[in-house]
Amino acid sequence: MKRLLFIFTEVISYFFIVLFLYASVSKILDFKNFQVQIAQSPLLSSYAGMVSYLVIIIELMIVAILLFPKSRHIGLYYSLGIMSAFTMYIYLILEYSEFVPCSCGGILENMSWRTHFIFNAICVIILMIAICLSEAHRNQKAKKYISVVSVIVILSSLSVFLLYIKSENQLRKNNNFTRRYIPHVLKDEVRLNINYNSFYFIGQDKNNIYLGNTTAPLNLTIVKKDLQSFSKFRIPLDTKSHSFKSLRVTFQLPYYYIYDGTVPIIYKSSLNQADSLRTVSLNDMYFDQLNVISDTSFLFRSQSSKFKTFVIGTYQDHQFDLNYDILGTQDPGYIENDGLLISDFDKKNFLYLYYYKNEFTVVNNITHQQNKFKLISFNKKKKTETVKLPDGSNKIKNPLQQSVKNAAVYGNLLFVNSNSKATHDGIMQWNKASIIDMYKINQQYYSGSFLIPDSHGEKVKDMLVAGEYIYILIGNEIVKYHFAQPILDEFRR
Numbered sequence: 001m002k003r004l005l006f007i008f009t010e011v012i013s014y015f016f017i018v019l020f021l022y023a024s025v026s027k028i029l030d031f032k033n034f035q036v037q038i039a040q041s042p043l044l045s046s047y048a049g050m051v052s053y054l055v056i057i058i059e060l061m062i063v064a065i066l067l068f069p070k071s072r073h074i075g076l077y078y079s080l081g082i083m084s085a086f087t088m089y090i091y092l093i094l095e096y097s098e099f100v101p102c103s104c105g106g107i108l109e110n111m112s113w114r115t116h117f118i119f120n121a122i123c124v125i126i127l128m129i130a131i132c133l134s135e136a137h138r139n140q141k142a143k144k145y146i147s148v149v150s151v152i153v154i155l156s157s158l159s160v161f162l163l164y165i166k167s168e169n170q171l172r173k174n175n176n177f178t179r180r181y182i183p184h185v186l187k188d189e190v191r192l193n194i195n196y197n198s199f200y201f202i203g204q205d206k207n208n209i210y211l212g213n214t215t216a217p218l219n220l221t222i223v224k225k226d227l228q229s230f231s232k233f234r235i236p237l238d239t240k241s242h243s244f245k246s247l248r249v250t251f252q253l254p255y256y257y258i259y260d261g262t263v264p265i266i267y268k269s270s271l272n273q274a275d276s277l278r279t280v281s282l283n284d285m286y287f288d289q290l291n292v293i294s295d296t297s298f299l300f301r302s303q304s305s306k307f308k309t310f311v312i313g314t315y316q317d318h319q320f321d322l323n324y325d326i327l328g329t330q331d332p333g334y335i336e337n338d339g340l341l342i343s344d345f346d347k348k349n350f351l352y353l354y355y356y357k358n359e360f361t362v363v364n365n366i367t368h369q370q371n372k373f374k375l376i377s378f379n380k381k382k383k384t385e386t387v388k389l390p391d392g393s394n395k396i397k398n399p400l401q402q403s404v405k406n407a408a409v410y411g412n413l414l415f416v417n418s419n420s421k422a423t424h425d426g427i428m429q430w431n432k433a434s435i436i437d438m439y440k441i442n443q444q445y446y447s448g449s450f451l452i453p454d455s456h457g458e459k460v461k462d463m464l465v466a467g468e469y470i471y472i473l474i475g476n477e478i479v480k481y482h483f484a485q486p487i488l489d490e491f492r493r
Helices: 002-029 031-039 045-067 069-096 106-110 113-137 142-173 427-431 485-492
Strands: 186-193 199-204 208-213 219-224 230-234 248-252 255-260 263-270 278-282 289-292 297-304 309-316 319-323 339-343 349-354 359-364 370-374 386-388 394-396 404-410 413-418 433-440 446-453 460-466 469-474 477-483
Touching: 002 031, 002 045, 002 069, 002 113, 031 045, 045 069, 069 113, 069 142, 113 142, 199 460, 199 469, 208 248, 248 289, 255 289, 289 339, 297 319, 297 339, 339 404, 349 404, 349 413, 404 460, 413 460, 427 433, 433 460, 446 485
Parallel strands: 199 248
Antiparallel strands: 186 477, 199 208, 208 219, 219 230, 248 255, 255 263, 263 278, 289 297, 297 309, 309 319, 339 349, 349 359, 359 370, 386 394, 404 413, 413 433, 433 446, 460 469, 469 477
């Protein structure tokens, strides 16, 4: 009988030698992919670098210990520890993760997560039995080794749980620039060819999407939300009346507004008033970005000649007010404070998303409460330097990296089309898709990222979120995607 028990423990030991050797070698042979997949784990994203090396080292160490008969019983304890940790990890994935990630290759590749959890749980039970038989064969006290087994299982499981808690806090609130890609976010793709690539979104209503055109600024394009048809509208503006340089249009139901901040004038009309434009502001202020808050109030960005930086202002009833506290005056220089001024769909909040500082400011239009939040993009803070050329002109010596291409706000979420490559982003992700990062606008919280595939080599130029759908301009097309459940859950949260 003792001989049979000894053979049983030997067979179990060799089984785990083969298991861990196979697992570690498969990870080493495809290490880059393994590290990227760990980075996409809903539980370990923030520690992908450390965990990817540590798992391989522990697995190989266990193999070495199990190979020698004198240390084999110790190897069984180590095996129990790591298998308990793996089992706890899969349990957290299945029960508490916002999404279940793709498999990590190796044995997992041919198993579902539920099947792998059962496999691991059986391995833990077998290891407990093997340890008990091995220690009994060595005439050890049952109370001692049963206590050790219990402590190992509890501590291994607890360590994974604590790592999960810490990783979540690190990823959501103090990110070290690791993205978590949420799989299967977009579905039901619909496309409409709009012939040109110079469009931008100016607004929406219940049935339509409204597009402006940078090369033909007086032409509005009205696209049905089902993308089955579109129509044109010509703005009745005499462009010879002023020296316009860059006319832009924005839309706030039921009016559209056309402006050029280099000329201090704002016009207003509706699509039903085809032949009339009303001047709502004349010679009041110069600006380069404009948001409509209501029929009589506007939010704009201007340049401060006093502080040599950008400043946010409000305009209402021919009176404007500049707020230097929002962007601050401590960092003079237009480049450092450059960014995008956007409002949410309900006009309850406006955001200023910095192009270079990896942060955004949210201001409530009602309470005027102001909050600053960070993006996950991480760059060492540096300032631009200029050099004087022999002809007397100045040139930027070290241009900053713009981290944001464009953005949209809907509900409590900010969608950022990022221009920054994260620590574990794969080449395919970066070269063949646009990366959209999501943040909550009422707290420091990174919600995750998703990919919008390139179209004929073109990347996302602009985007607009409308409830369950996201519309993007890419190349000569407007594309409509339906959000899958993970994003809809974020809206509800």
